[in-house]
Amino acid sequence: MSSRQQVHPQKERVRIQVPATTANLGPGFDTLGMALELFNIVELQAMPSGVQIEVEGEGAASIPRSESNIVLRVIRKVWQKAGVTPAGLHLRLINHIPVARGLGSSAAALVGGAVAANEMYGNPLTDQEILEIVTEFEGHPDNVAPALFGGIVVSAMVHGEGNNEVISRKIPPPYGMRAVVAIPNFHLSTKQARSVLPTAVPYKDAVFNVSRISMLIMALVHNDWELLAKVMDDRLHQPYRQELIPGMQDVFASAQQAGAFAAVLSGAGPTLIAFARENTEDIAAAMQAAFGRHGVQCQTMDLKPCPVGAEPINPYQPI
Numbered sequence: 001m002s003s004r005q006q007v008h009p010q011k012e013r014v015r016i017q018v019p020a021t022t023a024n025l026g027p028g029f030d031t032l033g034m035a036l037e038l039f040n041i042v043e044l045q046a047m048p049s050g051v052q053i054e055v056e057g058e059g060a061a062s063i064p065r066s067e068s069n070i071v072l073r074v075i076r077k078v079w080q081k082a083g084v085t086p087a088g089l090h091l092r093l094i095n096h097i098p099v100a101r102g103l104g105s106s107a108a109a110l111v112g113g114a115v116a117a118n119e120m121y122g123n124p125l126t127d128q129e130i131l132e133i134v135t136e137f138e139g140h141p142d143n144v145a146p147a148l149f150g151g152i153v154v155s156a157m158v159h160g161e162g163n164n165e166v167i168s169r170k171i172p173p174p175y176g177m178r179a180v181v182a183i184p185n186f187h188l189s190t191k192q193a194r195s196v197l198p199t200a201v202p203y204k205d206a207v208f209n210v211s212r213i214s215m216l217i218m219a220l221v222h223n224d225w226e227l228l229a230k231v232m233d234d235r236l237h238q239p240y241r242q243e244l245i246p247g248m249q250d251v252f253a254s255a256q257q258a259g260a261f262a263a264v265l266s267g268a269g270p271t272l273i274a275f276a277r278e279n280t281e282d283i284a285a286a287m288q289a290a291f292g293r294h295g296v297q298c299q300t301m302d303l304k305p306c307p308v309g310a311e312p313i314n315p316y317q318p319i
């Protein structure tokens with residue numbers, strides 16, 4: 001530890017609530033994401049020495065308690081950039097976001113850890129600096145930006161000379177929007193779901209997505225559900241990933257027949273997500289039945305968009 005590092009934190013213990021996210025929203029591959037009202041909690045406590053990691057809930061059996069834990073790694077990165085560090089730490093991860101299902105568990109872990117590390121020392125880093133650190137870990141900004149800021153966020157990585165800037169702009173979720181998710185009982189890592197993508201796509205498919213993402217942003221900004229229903233479609237990633245998710249097209253069609261405006265892959269999958277204003281119970285049942293016809297068991301949730309991102313909550317309330 002460098003002698004210039006500040007050892008004593010402003011707060012001995014912090015607790016951060018961080019939302020799940022659904023990335024891409026159809027055509028917005030690596031660009032668009034929305035926060036959902038399903039939360040993980042990251043609790044960080046300064047200790048006189050050592051490192052202890054506790055994991056509860058989703059992923060408790062598989063998430064590492066060692067230096068390879070991504071929450072610990074991002075905490076260390078934030079403290080290194082800020083020139084601070086406590087002598088030891090206790091990390092408690094309370095997870096409600098299913099892991100490796102396309103609901104942004106890795107983004108929530110990274111954002112929760114980074115915001116906790118910053119909060120403990122009185123926020124020496126700006127939100128923009130936090131965004132750039134977590135994007136570097138995650139590799140793409142579409143989950144981490146809404147996990148940090150809430151709502152729907154459009155983001156882009158701008159590669160300048162000697163710097164990688166992440167630009168993000170927030171859109172409030174359309175009034176009354178509900179997101180019905182069907183979460184299969186199998187894991188699909190983002191890494192695996194990216195490995196099936198081609199290195200190049202036909203020009204006409206690129207044009208298809210440029211028009212759809214432009215129109216989708218108009219639909220979201222203007223609360224235009226008819227437009228959203230027409231343009232929430234994709235040719236850059238979904239066609240290549242459908243081989244990994246049995247029944248994907250059938251689930252999409254069933255959700256729409258039951259009243260959803262549109263249904264798409266959530267992030268890299270395997271979760272499928274349908275957008276609606278009503279009939280959410282019927283939509284969930286239709287999606288579950290359709291997956292069942294293809295031999296896939298799933299759980300469903302009716303989620304609201306989350307207008308706020310990662311935020312500190314009372315760290316002394318028992319949970």
Ligand SMILES: Nc1ncnc2c1ncn2[C@@H]1O[C@H](COP(=O)(O)OP(=O)(O)O)[C@@H](O)[C@H]1O
Nearest residue numbers: 063070099100101102103104105106109189190
């Ligand atoms: N709460 C957590 N704490 C530490 N690591 C986590 C946590 N949640 C997820 N991860 C890591 O992220 C991986 C899943 O990330 P990824 O494949 O991108 O799927 P997802 O769509 O859930 O983000 C897990 O295998 C685990 O290594």
Ligand SMILES: N[C@@H](CCOP(=O)(O)O)C(=O)O
Nearest residue numbers: 023030102103104190267268
């Ligand atoms: N744009 C990424 C989004 C991955 O989201 P996740 O929730 O599955 O991690 C991709 O489509 O690969």
